[in-house]
Structure formats: structure tokens, C-alpha cells
Amino acid sequence: MKVLVTGQSGLIGSHLVDILLAYNHEVYGISRTNRNKNPRCHNFCLDLRDTARAKKIIESVAPEVVFALAANAAEGKSFFSPIDITTNNIDVFFNTLVPSIRAGKLKRVIFSSSVAVYGSIKTPFKESDTPAPQDIYGVSKLTIENSLKIMSQVHGFEYVIIRPHNVFGPRQNMNDPYRNVVTLFMNHILIGEPYFIYGNGEMRRCFSYVKDVVDIIYRSGFEKVSGMTFNVGSDLDWSINQLSEVIQKISGHIVSPKYLPDRVQEVHNVISNHNLIRKIFGYKDTPLEKALKETWEWAKKQGPQKYIYTELELPNKLVPKNWK
């Protein structure tokens, strides 16, 4: 099938492209960076906020299946740069969807939403729970989910919504100082500096290996799951302190983390229920330690990376001190 992946240069997108190509799909990718390119994918480097260019390229591709992954996923930053986060989520989504519909071949859209739509409701989060996001990123994702449902009814295409959970693995962007705790810890070790932990480090997350997550996203594109929403990721919750200990163990580096105040509006426990993907897809997790070892081996090959900071739109005293 003719498949478009937006965000194909990112962590999830690049692994998804590999699977799509392995199953002989004709794959087109649009990202605004040139990282992680598979040369067998037709790659376009483009900022999807550019409506006119997006229209031209996507209408000429005329995709049958669209995996909408492109986004700025900097959740914690979204309070301080809400324009950046909303345009790089909502505008990017509609600039992908509209020309895909106009081109006339669209069968299904798979949207990568986020566990951030749940906010601080009771854990474990179930797909049937009423979302209550408490950051601008989560609000953007929920807006897109709702829009996708409406547009699919009016314009006659199928959709699947994926809510991934703290995904990590080889090819994660190590230059990003605002997100991805696993690679933040690893990159700080490679640089030779202690990493930062917010609050007391007892907040809990379910770290999910990209190779496990991507399999479910791929299958959502083609199996009989139209109109469904899936939590995708691991069920096993770990505290940030526990994650820190495991990374020190596998890397063989002893680190004394620097503890900073809690981040504003940070959800303490992010734990999703994954019974649905276990039932429908037979989902199984790679053990965390094995997945972290593979990621560490990859990170070592990349070597220490320089962080790229961007100017915040609304800096105030609540900005974490380590965001120079």
C-alpha cells in the first residue's frame, strides 16, 4: 500500500518505516529533520506548518494509509512555549490530514496521541476513561483525537488512535534537553556530568521499548481495529530513582543525581492499563533491563551529544533551573 509517515525521522517513526518497508509497502515520509533516514523510504524534509508545501507534496503522494506521528512532544515545555507546541501538533496534523483527504485515496489514519491526555485521573488509565489533560501538549493531543473522529465520519475514512507511554530506545534524539528521561540520563553520563531528577524522584512511569510499541502501531494500520483507541506500552511502573539505579548498573557509571524542585503540574503517577493490546495483539514487553542495555550500547556509539536549547515564549520562575 502507499503509506505516508509524518515524523519518520523521529524515534517511533524511523522504526515504523523499517517495518513498513520490510512488509513491502511503498513508504513516503515527511519530517523537518534529516535524522534516521531509511534510503528506501521516499523522504521529504519539510516543516508541516507550511500549509502550501504540505498540500503540494501530500496531494502528489495521495496516500492510502497515513501514520500521523510528527509533533513537538515536549510536554513539560508546553506551559512556557504554548504556540510552538500547539502549532507543531494541531497545525501539523491538519496540514497532513486535509491534503490526504483531498487526494482521494485515503483509507485509514493512525494518530499517535499520548498518555498525556489522561492527566492525573485515577491509575491505571483505561482507554474508556474520560481524559483530563493538565498540560498544553495533552490538550493538543486530545483536540486532535476529537477532530480525527469528527473528520473520519464526515469524510469517510477509518481511524485508529494510539496513546503511547514513555517510549525510549535507539535513535532517540539525544540533543533534546526538555524530554526523554532515559536518553537524558545516558547523555549526561556520556558527557561526564550528573543528571537531574525533579522532586524526590518517586514519581512513577512505565518505560516502553520502541520496538514493542512500533509493532502495535504498524498493525493498527492494517488490521480490523478501525475506530479503536489503544494505550500502548509497558504495564510495569518504575520510579525515576529506580530507573536511575538500573541505568547506573548497566552503564557501570556511579552518578550522584542533582535533585531539583518538582516540575509545575507534573503528573505523579503515569500508569496505563494495557489489557486491550494484550487481548487484541498479544502484546508483550521486552524486559526493561534488556531494552535499556540495547539503548545504552547505541547511545555509546553516538557519543556525548550537545543539547540544543530554544528560546521559551513565556519564561517565568517556574521554568526548571536546568533549562539554560
Ligand SMILES: NC(=O)c1ccc[n+]([C@@H]2O[C@H](COP(=O)([O-])OP(=O)(O)OC[C@H]3O[C@@H](n4cnc5c(N)ncnc54)[C@H](O)[C@@H]3O)[C@@H](O)[C@H]2O)c1
Ligand atoms: N516518545 C514518547 O514517549 C511518546 C509518548 C507518547 C506519544 N508520543 C507521540 O508519538 C509521536 C512520535 O514521537 P517520537 O518520540 O518518535 O518523537 P520524536 O521527537 O523522536 O520525532 C518527532 C518527529 O516529528 C517531526 N516533526 C516535528 N515537528 C514537525 C513539523 N513542524 N514538521 C514536520 N515534521 C515535524 C520531527 O522532525 C521528527 O521526525 C509524536 O506525535 C509524539 O507526540 C511519543
